[in-house]
Amino acid sequence: MTDSSQTRAAATGPPPPAGALRPIELATGAVLGGATVGLVTVGSLVPFAAALQLVAAVPIGLLAHRHRLRALITATIAATLVTFVAGGLVPAVNLVGVAVVGGIIGIVKRRHGGLLAVLGLSLLTGLLGASFSVGMLLLFSRARQLLFDSIANTAKGLENIAARQSALEPLGRGIAEATEYVLRWWWLFAGGGVVFAMLASGVISWFVLGSVLDRLAWLPGRDDLLDAPADDRPIAPLPITLREVAFRYPNARTDALHGIDLTVRSGEFIAVVGHNGSGKSTLTRILAGRPPTGGTVTRPGAAGLGLRGGTAMVLQRPESQTLGVLVRDDVVWGLPTGHAAEVDIDGLLREVGLEDMGGRETATLSGGQQQRLAVAAALARKPTLLLADEATSMIDPEGRRDLVALLADLPRRHDMAVVLVTHHEADAAAADRVIHLRGGRTVDQLPAWPRPVRDQRRRPMGNPVLELRDVRHTYNSGTSWEAPALHGVDLSVRRGEALLIVGGNGSGKSTLAWIMAGLTLPSSGSCELRELTGSKPVHKRIRAVQLAxxxxxxxxxxQTVGTEIEDWGGNGTAAVARALDAVGLDRALASRSIEELSGGQAKRVVLAAMVASRPQVVVLDEPLAGLDPEGRAGVVELIARLRDSGLTLIVISHDIADVAAVCDRIVHLRAGRIAESDTVAAPPATHDFTGGFR
Incomplete structure (x- = not known):
């Protein structure tokens, strides 16, 4: 969400005091407002789900905590209208109440206020609500009288029923008298009730919702690298020249970049190659407009990030850049109406290889197609400089080659330059120039990391533990948007086996992973886990099969590595230490913040947490995606370590060359079908082995 909004943002930095809503605010408001709509609507209409309305204040409170008041108001209005259409008047009114309470707590937390500020805002809001309620009842006098007559008749009926029993007669008379008193002073009770409700809600929410927001405060809300001062010059990002450029993060002891000399001119395709932590992304942000902390950056005008004729970015995760429901909507998402009308959407889709896909839902696109869509959305802004930051790291080799070819051809057909940032040396083959980064400095070449050699297993495999029979799955089945993903998959996994499932983007790998983990039910067929007590559907034994x-x-x-592992089942310091040992991490990492982890460390922490939960099977979905050669080698070594411990592993990847060396068998998945199965090496004799994590 955050990355995609920044990519298309017309401005960067902290929320300004005035001005139209920025794309980051629109995107965040849409996501969090949509979550609020769902929670309120379900909580209002579904029996026994009313508690969801209490949770509904969290997303709207988070929005108020992170963004301006106008973002909160816009999201509330849109969410209220959607809720009214979906659920009617009562849920819509409930949503307004939730938004008011969540907004008060979020704003007070953002401004570092306390309970007195909450009480003051709640009182003010209550008085406004009371005035509105009393005013509406005064304005619609006939409806008010009809409502009051109904209430009075109900009270009279209760009095008559109670009069039949002498013991209940005083109670009935008291109800009638109290009702008459309330209706006589209706304006006082109606208004006072609203004020009291707001004050009570404010106090309760301060302690409940406020603690939730405090717990979420450590999560980053935006990319600080894009904090750039306003540049009022005309947009002209090229040519850009960097001289002795350095950058150091706040509180850091060393520079992330040092002594960088680089010039980018129109018509060039430049590749920046480096391993994780080499400074590639920092360099990308400086090219996008972030001022360095040392050296000089010169360009004829403003960088114009997200603006027409300026700088556009295509980022690592394809799905984080997809904001529109339909492909054609996503191409022009965030553009002013006038500019959007000028975009030749079909022509752009044809140029990036998505011809005739304008009407498709973005959720049905493969990873490679989503990256092509991101390029089309960037081209819709007619950029002079296109920055592709690790845009190839999450897609399969074929998709990677096609995307690099597309990017390489853009400077030949448009008045622009393209800078591709990657850790894949092969991606740089088509570049006009290659810049190698290591430790924040330019170098002539990067060190080579050896590929893993075939590692012979040290423990025998056992009997089948996971059985898939004729598994089929179709998304949105029975609708106009149905999309078949799997077609009759038969697969048996043995206990202690390391199985590699390979396939390109869109082959059905992730769908199969979710079914094997019990997180998705197949449309037909069965996926069962074999245990000592017999076979059970895997969706009824979810914790037995973990999905990374x-x-x-x-x-x-x-917030920290240790608490994360404990949350999965590693009770106590000793259990956390054993889990870290199992994945080759230093025990001192237990106190480290999650936000400080590298990509490879994050993958290991997830696996350490899973080890602590003692699963029977672990499914790893693309474990090498987004990692540099060093990180990839480390994860491959970890897979071998876990396999040798006796854990059953299912690795789903398109990186055959690296992972195959430590796996026992390869299954090829194409278009939702198992095309072939290869045994990497003859497995040892069958032995019923339970495994080291049972």
């Missing part, structure tokens, strides 16, 4: 996501950071929810 492609993007490890999405699975890390706690």
């Amino acid at each position: 996501f492609q993007h490890s950071r999405l699975q890390l929810q706690r």
Whole structure:
């Protein structure tokens, strides 16, 4: 969400005091407002789900905590209208109440206020709400009288029923008298009730919602690298020249970049190659407009990040850049209406290889197609400088080659320059110039990391532990948007086996991973886990099969490594230490913040947490995605270590050359079908081995 909004942002830096909503605010408001709509609507309409309305204040409070008041108001109005259409008047009114309470707490937290500020805002809001409620009842007098007559008749009926029992007669009479008193002074009770409700809600939410926001405060809300001062010059990012450029992060002891000399001119395709931590992304942000802390950056005008004729960015994760529901909507997302109308959407889609896909849902695109869509969205802004930051790292080799070819051809067809930042040396083959970075400095070449050699297994495999029979899955089945993903998959995985499932983007690998982990039910067929007590559907034994996501950071929810592992089941310091030992991490890392982890470390922490939960099977979805050669070698070594411990591993990847060396068998998945299965090396004799993590 954050990255995609910054890519297309018309301005950067902290929220300004005035001005139109920025794309980052629109995107955040849309996501968090949508979450609020879902929680309020379900909580209002579904029996026994009313508690969801209490949770609904969290996303709207987070929005108020991170962004300006106008973003909160815009999201609330849009969410209220959607809720009214989806659920009717009562849920819409509930959403307004939730937004008001969440907004108050979020704003007070953002401004470092306290309970007195909450009480003051709650009182003010309550008085406004009371005035509105009383005013509406005064304005619609006939409706008010009809409502009051209904209430009075109900009270009279209760009095008559109670009069039949002498013991209940005083109670009935008291209800009638109290009702008459309330209706006589209705304006006082209606207004006072609103004020009291707001004050009570404010106090309760301060302690409940406020503590949630405090817990989430450590999560980054934006990329500080894009904090750039306003540049009022006309947009003209090229040519850009860097002289002795250095950059040091706040509180850092060393420079992330040092002594960088670089010139980028129109018509060039330049590749910047380096391993994780080499300074590639820092250099990208400086090219995008972030001032260095040393040296000089000169260009004829403003960088114009996200603006027409300026600088555009295509980032690492394809799905984080996709904001529109339909492909054609995403191409022009964030553009002013006038400029959007001028864009030849079909022509751009044809240019990037997505011809006739304008009407498709973006969720149905493969990773490579999503990256092509991101390029089309960038080209819709007619950029002079296009920065592709690790844009090839999350897609398969074929998609990577196609995307690099597309990027290399753009400067020949447009008045622009393209800078591709990558850790894949092969991606730089088509570049006009290659810049190698190591430790924040330019070098002639990078050190080569040896590929892993075939590692003979040290423990025998056992009997089948996971059985898939005729597994089929179709997304949105029975609708106009149905998309078949798997077609009759039969697969058996033995206990202690390391199985590699390979396939290109869109082959169905991730769908298969989610089914094997029990997180998605197949449309037909079965996926069962074999245990001593018999076979059970895997979705009924979810913790027995753990899935390590492609993007490890999405699975890390706690603030420190140690608390994350404990949350998965590693109770106590000793258990956390054993889990870190199992994945080859230093025990001192337990106190480290999750935000300080590298990509390879994050993957290891996820696996350490899974080890602590003692699963029978671990499924790794693209474990090498986004890692440099050193990180990839480390993860391959870790896979071998876990395999030798007896853990059953299913590795889903398109990186055959690296992972195959430590796996027992390769299964090829193409278009949702198993095309072939290869045994990497003859497995030892069958032995019923339980494994070291049972």
